[in-house]
Amino acid sequence: MRQGLFRGAPVKISYRADLRDTAGNPAYAATSIRKREMxxxxxxxxxPKQHRRILLHEYFHFAWVRLGNPLRAAWEAFLKAEWQAGARGEAGWSAEWRKRKxxxxxxxxxxxxxxxxxxESFCDTAALVFGADCDQSEVTLAPGRCRARAAWFAGKFPERRFSI
Ligand SMILES: [Zn+2]
Incomplete structure (x- = not known):
């Protein structure tokens, strides 16, 4: 677990080839929130940089389910405003292919x-905001938009701590 960012029961991590996402597409990670494993x-x-980004993204899936409705609704409202302002691009491919559709x-x-x-946008954005040592090659969102998202996280999570 990284730098005190997450607190909660451990998540079991293993390595396995030929992973698929829930839609059956090849994937780098398969996570079960219920079983607390990835x-x-x-x-x-x-x-290593991509490894760290994906690990961080997956940990934030655990954080998302424990965030509570008010924070999830606040993030939704943020993204809705961004969408209505015509913002293109995303903080990672997982969010981006969905956004395009x-x-x-x-x-x-x-x-x-x-x-x-x-x-997915929450997880990709969090991995960007908190993953200074991670791969950022998938980021297509404009720098100003990335800063606005980082400011949202700083405002909502001033202690930089997430329950997982
Ligand atoms: Zn994801």
């Missing part, structure tokens, strides 16, 4: 796809 692709061991209707209805996007 499996990572062993090739990540050869790419979003429609105004998803947002109006708070569809499952929109809520998934909000979760």
């Amino acid at each position: 499996a990572l692709d062993p090739t990540l061991k050869r790419h 979003l429609t105004a209707r998803d947002i109006d209805l708070r569809s499952r796809f929109w809520r998934e996007y909000c979760c």
